[in-house]
Amino acid sequence: MEQLFNIDFKKINSSNDKEAVDRKKNFELFLKGGLPNKKNENWKFSDLNYIISKNFKNITNNDDYKFNEKIESIHDFDHNKVIIVNGSLKSYDLHFEEKEKVKIETLKSLEGFHHQSKNNLDYLNKALSIGGFNLEVQQNYKCKKPIIIYNYFSANLNNKIINNSNKIKVSQNSELTLIEYNICEKSKFFKNTFEKINIDKGGVLKNIILQKTKCNGYFYKNISGTQNYNSSYQNFILSSGLKFNKIEIDMILEKEKSSCHILSGLNLSKEEHQEIKTQINHLAPNCKSYQKIKNVLENDSKGVYQGKIFVKDIAQKTDAYQLSKALILNDQAEFNAKPELEIYADDVKCSHGSSSGSIDEEAIHYLMTRGIKLSAAKKLLIKGFLNEIFDNIPEEKIKNFLEKSVAVQIDEIR
Amino acid sequence: MKKEEYKNQEYKYGFTTEIENFKAPKGLSETTIRFISKVKKEPKWMLDWRLKAFNRLKVLKEPNWQKPKYPKINYQDLYYYSAPKSMKDKPKSLDEVDPKLIETYSKLGIPLNEQKRLSGVAVDAVFDSVSVATTFKGELDKKGIIFCPISEAIQKHPDLVKKYLGSVIPISDHYFATLNSAVFTDGSFVYIPPNTRCPMELSTYFRINASETGQFERTLIIADKGSYVSYLEGCTAPMRDENQLHAANVELVALDDAEIKYSTVQNWYPGDKDGVGGIYNFVTKRGACRGRNSKISWTQVETGSAITWKYPSCILQGDNSVGEFYSIAITNNHQKADTGTKMIHLGKNTKSKIISKGISAGQADNTYRGLVDIGAKAKNSRNYTQCDSLLMGNKCGAHTVPYIKNKNSSSTIEHEATTSKINEDQLFYCNQRGLNQEEAVSLIVNGFCKEVLQQLPMEFAVEAQKLVSISLEGSVG
Numbered sequence: 001m002e003q004l005f006n007i008d009f010k011k012i013n014s015s016n017d018k019e020a021v022d023r024k025k026n027f028e029l030f031l032k033g034g035l036p037n038k039k040n041e042n043w044k045f046s047d048l049n050y051i052i053s054k055n056f057k058n059i060t061n062n063d064d065y066k067f068n069e070k071i072e073s074i075h076d077f078d079h080n081k082v083i084i085v086n087g088s089l090k091s092y093d094l095h096f097e098e099k100e101k102v103k104i105e106t107l108k109s110l111e112g113f114h115h116q117s118k119n120n121l122d123y124l125n126k127a128l129s130i131g132g133f134n135l136e137v138q139q140n141y142k143c144k145k146p147i148i149i150y151n152y153f154s155a156n157l158n159n160k161i162i163n164n165s166n167k168i169k170v171s172q173n174s175e176l177t178l179i180e181y182n183i184c185e186k187s188k189f190f191k192n193t194f195e196k197i198n199i200d201k202g203g204v205l206k207n208i209i210l211q212k213t214k215c216n217g218y219f220y221k222n223i224s225g226t227q228n229y230n231s232s233y234q235n236f237i238l239s240s241g242l243k244f245n246k247i248e249i250d251m252i253l254e255k256e257k258s259s260c261h262i263l264s265g266l267n268l269s270k271e272e273h274q275e276i277k278t279q280i281n282h283l284a285p286n287c288k289s290y291q292k293i294k295n296v297l298e299n300d301s302k303g304v305y306q307g308k309i310f311v312k313d314i315a316q317k318t319d320a321y322q323l324s325k326a327l328i329l330n331d332q333a334e335f336n337a338k339p340e341l342e343i344y345a346d347d348v349k350c351s352h353g354s355s356s357g358s359i360d361e362e363a364i365h366y367l368m369t370r371g372i373k374l375s376a377a378k379k380l381l382i383k384g385f386l387n388e389i390f391d392n393i394p395e396e397k398i399k400n401f402l403e404k405s406v407a408v409q410i411d412e413i414r
Numbered sequence: 415m416k417k418e419e420y421k422n423q424e425y426k427y428g429f430t431t432e433i434e435n436f437k438a439p440k441g442l443s444e445t446t447i448r449f450i451s452k453v454k455k456e457p458k459w460m461l462d463w464r465l466k467a468f469n470r471l472k473v474l475k476e477p478n479w480q481k482p483k484y485p486k487i488n489y490q491d492l493y494y495y496s497a498p499k500s501m502k503d504k505p506k507s508l509d510e511v512d513p514k515l516i517e518t519y520s521k522l523g524i525p526l527n528e529q530k531r532l533s534g535v536a537v538d539a540v541f542d543s544v545s546v547a548t549t550f551k552g553e554l555d556k557k558g559i560i561f562c563p564i565s566e567a568i569q570k571h572p573d574l575v576k577k578y579l580g581s582v583i584p585i586s587d588h589y590f591a592t593l594n595s596a597v598f599t600d601g602s603f604v605y606i607p608p609n610t611r612c613p614m615e616l617s618t619y620f621r622i623n624a625s626e627t628g629q630f631e632r633t634l635i636i637a638d639k640g641s642y643v644s645y646l647e648g649c650t651a652p653m654r655d656e657n658q659l660h661a662a663n664v665e666l667v668a669l670d671d672a673e674i675k676y677s678t679v680q681n682w683y684p685g686d687k688d689g690v691g692g693i694y695n696f697v698t699k700r701g702a703c704r705g706r707n708s709k710i711s712w713t714q715v716e717t718g719s720a721i722t723w724k725y726p727s728c729i730l731q732g733d734n735s736v737g738e739f740y741s742i743a744i745t746n747n748h749q750k751a752d753t754g755t756k757m758i759h760l761g762k763n764t765k766s767k768i769i770s771k772g773i774s775a776g777q778a779d780n781t782y783r784g785l786v787d788i789g790a791k792a793k794n795s796r797n798y799t800q801c802d803s804l805l806m807g808n809k810c811g812a813h814t815v816p817y818i819k820n821k822n823s824s825s826t827i828e829h830e831a832t833t834s835k836i837n838e839d840q841l842f843y844c845n846q847r848g849l850n851q852e853e854a855v856s857l858i859v860n861g862f863c864k865e866v867l868q869q870l871p872m873e874f875a876v877e878a879q880k881l882v883s884i885s886l887e888g889s890v891g
Binding site: 326347 | 806829830
């Protein structure tokens, strides 16, 4: 591990001496345990240690945040813009919103960043985090337009590691749609992000994660959050095109009537490995959670879904659902799932389903008898399979945009 | 539903039998193993095999990933061999068997006595560490079927034992399997010759009687080409306030076109209502479908034991082979179960089906843990899994931990799981028609388990149905 990581602490700014000492301590803790490997139950299907060691020989930290190009914006719908370059907040434009209602700034300190799920990447993040953003929506304010975070990664990031941490707070009765749009140049790097979400009473957060183009990035993202009374969290994951991507979501439904939706539609192709790991903790009665994970696996790609629903004994009337479906298009592709239930309350409705297999031959036959070519028929069915994810997005323009970006990916399928 | 104080259901088989026992020295050591081997008059290769396992055991660590946790077992404080004294010189016929033993088995309702041949089940009864008697030998011999204690098979059929023992569960498999390989005392051995359909159900009855003993039996069933056998297994133990360890190994081998049906009704002593005592049932069961078109079907009704921790598995090696697993696991009071199956698809066109029903009441914890692994070469394979859990009260838990791996595009895996409580409407409907709460629950639960119960052979199905009702008695108020 020490040979693999060649870290220069001088490149990282620490706000005070204590922080600098803490960073070194955390880094030592990380080196002791190393990158998670398949012996760790949570990493059983994605051996990060193997993947990183195989693809990286010498990893250094990045200190270049220069940015002179122009990012091509999305024109499909009006939105606020936040630009992040190599993990660091560069600029923002929130002109659609009222002043002082939505605040964004660089995250200054990692204090209060206690993660619900511990792993060694947490130490690594705490040691090397360059900050990130701190986003807050004030009480009783419903954002007029979505915020798009243009997450730009420059071309000179080869063999670099980026660690950042973000905080998102949605206050009482406020609403926010946050779109994370990753744009990568062709460089091979490793990104390790920890994100903390707090949704207060009656708050609504819609979070969409997607990838502009294919990229050589190795991403890990840990999202942990708490939800108050009657709050809602909806996460749409469409970020395919990375070499490795693991998104870990740990949500705590602390108070009654909160709901959590996680929907994911992924289309993985050559040498891609993607894992979605979720843990939804129902700690209060009358909460709802819904998860739908859809994977299309081509070539030698590997899709993994590990989901867990935990229901505490007092969390009666819980309604929790988990569904994972995979279309395996090639014999080299692989799908692994571990949909888990841990239930201690009796008056609940909890179920999960998982299926994996190839495209329905009969449906193909049906389409072909109507004059549609095999490849077109396949694409049509895949499109239908993935587009189901967007049913929960009411905004027509955003939906169309997402459908369009998925269609681009599907067209690449041969 | 009103929740009352949970009553404890009297454990029917909790009596002990005062029989003088002949025991091995306490503790796990090479001496104990040599002692067991000597008492069993085993050939040298068998002793070597045991010692090899013992050496391996020294390196292995006890697994700890399971959901139910238990206090550390002191392996040096156990007797590894205990036999009724009268068995030391093996009786030649049933008449010579200690009448007390016969009495014990008749109390258990086991048709040991050949007079009860009407029941038509060939029985091999294992009492503590030795096999007591095997019935219907003559009839089976005629067909060339070997059904005898494994200790006898080691002496009389060494070639078969050598060839298959440890071929499904290797001696270095995991801690408890290796422990069993080192110290197993007895168990059943079944060999069905080619193209033979076993004319009757074969059955083994296990009973732990002596205190401070562990029971380590080993069962090996081989179904040669084109044969069929249905095997039943039943277990009970006396009520004692200590925890007793039961670590058995069961190996099944099905060759071309052969079929093995293995049914278990496990009713070891579950401990009292406060969770004192009871059996730790840590069993390794595995079947290999070696041949083409072979089939192995596991059916289990798990109502007893303080902790049940077992995963009857199928390795589907032969093309077109089929694996099935039907399970009912009922936990009440402080019982804990972590059970399920593994279906490992290696051959082409292999199929597997898993139906698991878990019921928890009282403060019990019930976990389904399973693996479905379809390998890259297992083209056109299929799996269907359904695991349903029923919860009674909010002090118990139901958990589902399936592992699903699919490595090729022509195979399909389907998995479904639900967790719920007994439907109030159904209860109301039954009450309205004059059934009391308990009868209604029993009826609904039996309906919930029906898919599994109907897989059991006739003799067992009736008993199992009663057992399901009894196990839950007092769990609803």
